[in-house]
Amino acid sequence: MELWFTEEWLPGLKLSVRVKSIVFSKKTRFQELAIYDTEQLGRILTLDNVIQTAEKDEYIYHESLVHVPLFAHPRPENVLIIGGGDGGSLRETVKHPEVKEAVLVDIDGDVIEASKAYLPGWNKGFSDHRARVIVGDGLAFVREAQNQYDVVIVDSTDPVGSGEGLFTDEFYTSIARVLRPGGLLAAQTENPLIMPEIVRGIYRRIAGAFPVAKLYTAPVPTYPGGWWSFTCASLGPDPEVPQRKPEGAWDLRYYSPEVHERAFVLSPGIKRDVTQEGR
């Protein structure tokens, strides 16, 4: 039997990966969830036939999304993760000894349960005593939140379907409200090379809700076009400047203070097409 998983990155552009075995699949309340083992990408989790996370490169995505805002903050004690049900962002967050509480809010409890059962590489953070997991809608959560946070991480799906509310003005404004003075937001913001209009739209909405918003990038082979952008917005500290350093025992494979600073250097084309600096 030869089985291939194929994802349409854009109309007329597809990635296909050969599947060794189907680990788990379920139609949840919100989406089609599947976990496959593949030859080239290791274990992958898909939602509605889109790869959300892959063993091969999830460390690049999660280390970039989490450690940039956490290290740009001098003392991140309370962290809120919206989405991220696979657990990768939580796993990286609880590496910081400064963190006293990490709240994860994902709309789909089945993703969290699947991670606990089938994603040993991702799910270690769930058992940390500082982790608090809430199954619920991220937009509603930040709209109603009374607590305050030092860092908010938006680890969402693409801006279609159930993830759409996590790319709205209202969402970003609500996040700015639940952040303490000097707080930071980091969000995944899609591929600036192959979908610059989409990234420009998201970046503008975030920049409209915060005094400072900066785009940064990292290679993620399993995401469309193999390269990904994130936006780090701030009520205070410069997102580009790490305030602290990881410890050697964390065994990071992508993040370093030098990589942190490098990630914010944008090409002339991205500045022109996406962030529109100098206009």
Place this chain on the structure above:
Amino acid sequence: MELWFTEEWLPGLKLSVRVKSIVFSKKTRFQELAIYDTEQLGRILTLDNVIQTAEKDEYIYHESLVHVPLFAHPRPENVLIIGGGDGGSLRETVKHPEVKEAVLVDIDGDVIEASKAYLPGWNKGFSDHRARVIVGDGLAFVREAQNQYDVVIVDSTDPVGSGEGLFTDEFYTSIARVLRPGGLLAAQTENPLIMPEIVRGIYRRIAGAFPVAKLYTAPVPTYPGGWWSFTCASLGPDPEVPQRKPEGAWDLRYYSPEVHERAFVLSPGIKRDVTQEGR
């Protein structure tokens, strides 16, 4: 009619792009050459069913491969390009007013002729009065070369088939011999994330032939894994430090002096798996 071009990136990993029209195809003396127009990647040129260059992102590849060594050299007057029959590297090379002669040696004259006929975005350098085009084997050329060069650019296919000789110790040693004192080499050296062993092997061979060799990277969505490495080796100047700046009229979309320096910052994983720094 629905036509798809599919490339096997690795066994079990494929990229597919929908083809609008077949512009040209020919079985040359060395390889199967084809040029397609596609919806998402624009015009693409393939050799033996591998995308060599795509309108969508060729500027990132060519600006990275050419401007890093040329700007790291204080006064590059004589430049040798091995491979690069599509013309993109030559187009970038002749933007430098310091260049007095740019010699391009590609083994397959049919690629050069196809570029002149069908790749208007790539072929402008061929008509520059400083360009000299030689159809011949790059390895034999550098083995026998009497002239000397300030910069050698290796714009090869992958290390299989006709491109294999352009990844050997003998080739790199010959290049070091044809460089003037203070000369630089830059070569495309494959994807360090999805084929680290291959990149490590190439990097080691280059590093064995030069006093200084540094890996640098850029996102190239149409190449396997969407991210690419280059190696810049030097007989003198530090490859990381730009000595001059591009002029605004060049209208570069990827390269800038900041991007040049950023490109050499490597993640802990790449240092461990590929360049093995600190060992």
